Amino acid sequence: MFENLQEKLIKTFKSISGKGRISEKNIKEAVRQVKLSLLEADVNFKVVKEFIKDVQEKALGEDVLGSFTPDQQFIKIVRDELIKVLGEKNIPLSLSSKPAKIMMVGLQGSGKTTTAAKLAARFKKEGKKVLLVAADVYRPAAIDQLIQLGRQIDIPVFVGDRKNPIKIVAEAMDDAVKNVVDIVIFDTAGRLHVDERMMDELKEIAGQLEPDEILMVVDAMTGQDAVNSAKAFNEALELTGFVVTKLDGDARGGVILSIRHVTGKPVKFIGISEKIDGLEPFFPDRVAGRILGMGDVLSLIDKIQQNVDMEKAKKLEEKFAKNKFDLEDFLEQLRQIKKMGSIGDLMEMIPGVPKEVDLSSGEKNLKRTEAIISSMTKAERRNPKIINYSRKLRIAKGSGANLTEVNKVLKSYDQMKAMMKAMNSKKSKFSKLFKGLPF
Numbered sequence: 199m200f201e202n203l204q205e206k207l208i209k210t211f212k213s214i215s216g217k218g219r220i221s222e223k224n225i226k227e228a229v230r231q232v233k234l235s236l237l238e239a240d241v242n243f244k245v246v247k248e249f250i251k252d253v254q255e256k257a258l259g260e261d262v263l264g265s266f267t268p269d270q271q272f273i274k275i276v277r278d279e280l281i282k283v284l285g286e287k288n289i290p291l292s293l294s295s296k297p298a299k300i301m302m303v304g305l306q307g308s309g310k311t312t313t314a315a316k317l318a319a320r321f322k323k324e325g326k327k328v329l330l331v332a333a334d335v336y337r338p339a340a341i342d343q344l345i346q347l348g349r350q351i352d353i354p355v356f357v358g359d360r361k362n363p364i365k366i367v368a369e370a371m372d373d374a375v376k377n378v379v380d381i382v383i384f385d386t387a388g389r390l391h392v393d394e395r396m397m398d399e400l401k402e403i404a405g406q407l408e409p410d411e412i413l414m415v416v417d418a419m420t421g422q423d424a425v426n427s428a429k430a431f432n433e434a435l436e437l438t439g440f441v442v443t444k445l446d447g448d449a450r451g452g453v454i455l456s457i458r459h460v461t462g463k464p465v466k467f468i469g470i471s472e473k474i475d476g477l478e479p480f481f482p483d484r485v486a487g488r489i490l491g492m493g494d495v496l497s498l499i500d501k502i503q504q505n506v507d508m509e510k511a512k513k514l515e516e517k518f519a520k521n522k523f524d525l526e527d528f529l530e531q532l533r534q535i536k537k538m539g540s541i542g543d544l545m546e547m548i549p550g551v552p553k554e555v556d557l558s559s560g561e562k563n564l565k566r567t568e569a570i571i572s573s574m575t576k577a578e579r580r581n582p583k584i585i586n587y588s589r590k591l592r593i594a595k596g597s598g599a600n601l602t603e604v605n606k607v608l609k610s611y612d613q614m615k616a617m618m619k620a621m622n623s624k625k626s627k628f629s630k631l632f633k634g635l636p637f
């Protein structure tokens with residue numbers, strides 16, 4: 199996520215770091231570099247212009263020039279400006295009707311159907327009763343895709359006559375009222391390009407439905423095309439916000455940094471993976487932190503709170519404090535982490551975690567890891583130090599694995615233990631943040 203932009207900005211910051219005092223010339227050069235980084239990241243030129251004007255004004259003010267830590271001051275100015283263009287704060291969904299209605303719109307392939315299901319799963323986790331509605335009648339595969347996703351997350355999908363979206367929407371609402379549903383999510387038809395007929399149909403549906411939210415789903419990977427179609431949709435419909443998907447594949451950041459400024463409407467969620475749980479509420483400060491490579495502890499905590507059994511986590515923490523974290527606990531950790539998504543994503547969010555820490559072998563092959571750990575004796579699991587060469591051979595044989603795999607599991611365990619130690623250490627500035635969390 200944002201690797202290219204991040205790399206360039208960090209290089210710029212480095213160029214003015216450790217300089218003690220700093221000259222106007224240095225600042226101007228740094229500002230110029232920031233400008234180039236943003237343009238290369240495909241940020242809308244108007245946004246870049248304003249961004250740079252603000253940064254330059256602040257950076258040339260006495261704050262930075264007179265400061266003993268000009269690099270940090272400069273980073274702070276850039277960070278604040280990033281937060282500003284991203285929209286300052288999180289704008290939650292406003293769902294006041296009963297049932298509340300969310301209309302999903304967007305171009306084909308933007309991730310609309312997937313996002314509808316992701317949102318539904320999120321609401322379900324919050325204890326809400328949800329209904330998904332397949333109103334994309336032009337692409338039968340889209341209806342089937344929604345039915346399949348609905349099955350996967352155990353949420354009903356209203357299909358209707360598969361022909362007339364206006365009728366489907368009306369019938370779906372009757373169904374929702376009858377079944378006392380809390381939130382109805384409508385997946386509407388997408389097109390390859392913005393076209394008038396599609397807009398008219400969407401306008402008609404919106405007029406009839408009066409949705410609480412009209413969310414446009416845009417694909418971050420399509421750059422300024424996404425921003426242009428967002429502008430067109432926003433002019434035709436009363437959009438209430440955006441969901442920017444596929445940020446996991448977006449090395450630049452152009453869409454997320456432009457869309458708010460260009461349309462005046464907030465980004466409410468971001469899509470960060472293909473998986474059902476790959477949707478996060480959008481927090482400008484957190485994303486700015488990610489862009490600057492400062493990690494994103496708050497998103498991590500959010501994710502953990504949604505997925506982790508805190509009871510178990512607390513027990514593990516106690517064990518760890520007593521230095522009793524053994525291979526069975528390690529397995530439990532991997533299971534918990536698996537629930538939260540890929541290790542790589544999580545690692546990226548934790549500031550200060552050395553990049554060389556690699557637990558992916560343990561996570562990727564959870565079944566195999568389970569088999570290997572199950573082939574150990576109780577004594578071995580409690581005290582992995584006693585696992586010598588001949589024991590390893592026996593474990594490998596018993597689990598149908600080879601010696602390298604057994605070694606990998608033991609190495610992953612050591613790494614996790616080391617990481618937990620670092621994070622729990624009194625000296626670690628993150629120890630407070632991670633208190634009670636399963637790390």
Ligand SMILES: Nc1nc2c(ncn2[C@@H]2O[C@H](COP(=O)(O)OP(=O)(O)OP(=O)(O)O)[C@@H](O)[C@H]2O)c(=O)[nH]1
Pocket residue numbers: 304305306307308309310311312313334337340343387388389443444445446447468469470471472476
């Ligand atoms: N990596 C990644 N993939 C995503 C994300 N959101 C959606 N996708 C993928 O993008 C592809 C298109 O998503 P769909 O939900 O089918 O798109 P759609 O907008 O409903 O498309 P139509 O039904 O054709 O209008 C699918 O393969 C999704 O799995 C995301 O946040 N990250």
